[in-house]
Amino acid sequence: MNIGQAAKASGVSAKMIRYYEETGLIPAAGRTASGYRDYSDTDVHMLRFIRRARDLGFAVAEISELLELWRDESRQSAEVKRLAQGHIAALKKKIADLQDMEHTLSMLVNSCQGDHRPHCPILQRLETDQEDENLPIQPRPGAISRPLL
Amino acid sequence: MNIGQAAKASGVSAKMIRYYEETGLIPAAGRTASGYRDYSDTDVHMLRFIRRARDLGFAVAEISELLELWRDESRQSAEVKRLAQGHIAALKKKIADLQDMEHTLSMLVNSCQGDHRPHCPILQRLETDQEDENLPIQPRPGAISRPLL
DNA sequence: TATTGACCTTCCCATGGTTGGAAGGCCTAT
DNA sequence: ATAGGCCTTCCAACCATGGGAAGGTCAATA
Structure with missing residues (x-):
């Protein structure tokens, strides 16, 4: 899937996907032989996660923490709750x-x-x-x- | 009065005063022989007006309109009210x-x-x-x- | 008078999240 | 082969604000 299709499927614009990659929020996508970025369903899943968190007003730095917790299968839910509570207070x-x-x-x-x-x-x-x-x-x-x- | 004193008296930082001048929100201040900006009480009055409007969440572009109305002695209060109502809605x-x-x-x-x-x-x-x-x-x-x- | 410290000047840079555009390459359908 | 719609990178802008460097000025003090 190229970046345009991933953008449409996730609700995150192609511009922002490249930006998130550049700033390290998401890992660099694989490339096709001709240099196009290539995205999997898992990638789209992650992008949608990001968009939903942005919709809830989380800053990108906060989303970075949320993503780490999301990927960490041994996380404690207390961590996530604490992050969310801090955001609620803000x-x-x-x-x-x-x-x-x-x-x-x-x-x-x-x-x-x-x-x-x-x-x-x-x-x-x-x-x-x-x-x-x-x-x-x-x-x-x-x-x-x-x-x- | 130099810019530091005007800043203290108005509550607008010197940085922002220069920025407001550069962007045309306020007219360019007069200069002393040595090139220092020189401010009158009227200028400080205007800066305070700006700060209060910012405190109320008005964008600089909106403040520009408010300042015009403020200076226009024949304005209609309906104009100001309309602006404020728009801002309230936002x-x-x-x-x-x-x-x-x-x-x-x-x-x-x-x-x-x-x-x-x-x-x-x-x-x-x-x-x-x-x-x-x-x-x-x-x-x-x-x-x-x-x-x- | 010379020095010092606090001010002023302009200029450039950074923030955060997003959008826009330009120049050039790629892919697909006709 | 050509057209158009993608893709790539790079650069700039938005808004309001703060930080800092390099150099000039002012006022007080030694």
């Missing part, structure tokens, strides 16, 4: 950070009239030194027309 | 994706014994073709000891 942190951003932005968007007038609490918040959450986010009734800059 | 999507990953991984971790034995549903899931969520994730009582590869 995911949770990232999610929390993004949620913080989203909450702050939603607050600001809710307090923005969104009309033809120039006043905009979003820009105001970006502009001023109010780092805390207790800024006046409710649209003030008699809002001035040019509060910015 | 954040929500990213959060949902990460949560999907996290849920799947948590499921797998919960079904993994995490002991000295090699059997591990995490690897099994990565290895096999089960794309749907309805895979047997509960640890089976009489789990086999070498189900992999």
Whole structure:
């Protein structure tokens, strides 16, 4: 099977297969007489493993560890579990950070009239030194027309 | 004010200030006779604006738009609101994706014994073709000891 | 005044994961 | 034989950031 067929069968692009080989994530594929890379079903299996792990957000370095454990038939499942738990913790942190951003932005968007007038609490918040959450986010009734800059 | 002082005052590193100038996000700073970049309070103000927007996860290209609106005193707040809403939508999507990953991984971790034995549903899931969520994730009582590869 | 140390300048390099393209060789079908 | 669709390698770009080298400048101190 050449690289294009392996790519289609595994869901990993030919570009990325070559990259993974170059960086040592996967062993160098065998070559045909004319220099084409040649892949077996086992190789495709491994590539699919990699793609699924990437889909779950594992970094390539982490996948490298997972692959070692995958190949090591005497591994302890605790090792794999530990890796996965570490990744879950990282995911949770990232999610929390993004949620913080989203909450702050939603607050600001809710307090923005969104009309033809120039006043905009979003820009105001970006502009001023109010780092805390207790800024006046409710649209003030008699809002001035040019509060910015 | 030289670049180090502007960096300290704005929270944007000197490296990044130069980068923002090079890429056109901010106008080129004035220079002293000896070639040092020179920053005003207004410049620092702008840099702080940029840092806060980055903290909220805006990409530099988005910040460029925000800066234009910030400088445009006749802008309509609806424009800013639209930008922010677009960013919120992107954040929500990213959060949902990460949560999907996290849920799947948590499921797998919960079904993994995490002991000295090699059997591990995490690897099994990565290895096999089960794309749907309805895979047997509960640890089976009489789990086999070498189900992999 | 000379030295020192902390700053500034530009330039290049690296990260991570992926995509794009160019130039040239190979394979297969018509 | 020719066309087109593969394959090969190499080089560059993305985004935002940090590291570091080589050389100039500034301010304070001995």
